[in-house]
Amino acid sequence: MASSQELILKLLAGNPPDLRAMLESAINEGNGLTRRQKALLEMVVDVPTETDVEAASSDRAVRLTQIKRRIAELREERDEIKRRNDNLASALGACPECWGEDAQCPTCSGRGGPGFAVPNATAFAELVEPVIQRLKNLPGGER
Numbered sequence: 638m639a640s641s642q643e644l645i646l647k648l649l650a651g652n653p654p655d656l657r658a659m660l661e662s663a664i665n666e667g668n669g670l671t672r673r674q675k676a677l678l679e680m681v682v683d684v685p686t687e688t689d690v691e692a693a694s695s696d697r698a699v700r701l702t703q704i705k706r707r708i709a710e711l712r713e714e715r716d717e718i719k720r721r722n723d724n725l726a727s728a729l730g731a732c733p734e735c736w737g738e739d740a741q742c743p744t745c746s747g748r749g750g751p752g753f754a755v756p757n758a759t760a761f762a763e764l765v766e767p768v769i770q771r772l773k774n775l776p777g778g779e780r
């Protein structure tokens with residue numbers, strides 16, 4: 638069993654193939670180490686290796702890329718929903734900001750429900766007239 642001096646000499650004697658394994662072995666074998674020396678060696682062994690740090694950094698980079706991709710997807714989705722909202726509000730003459738549900742709305746002061754403004758004829762023809770036709774074609778005719 639090597640003494641701690643021998644271990645230190647071994648560690649200092651050049652380029653040990655696996656310093657971590659040597660430290661773990663020294664801790665496990667005892668080697669006449671005091672509890673304090675053992676605790677210090679355990680702290681050294683517990684320090685993440687460069688490989689650990691690189692792996693964690695790589696994991697974070699992958700996760701960051703995934704998050705950025707998801708944010709881009711959500712932005713696209715939001716933009717599409719906003720475009721549909723604005724188009725429908727235009728077809729119904731409603732405030733696209735609040736649909737008349739926000740008394741503090743700078744655009745309509747909460748008066749912007751459907752019919753608040755003159756509906757956009759093109760949007761109305763595209764989005765509302767097919768619904769009216771559908772209702773007219775229901776059994777029982779016009780409602």
Ligand SMILES: [Zn+2]
Binds near residue numbers: 732734739744746747
């Ligand atoms: Zn509004």
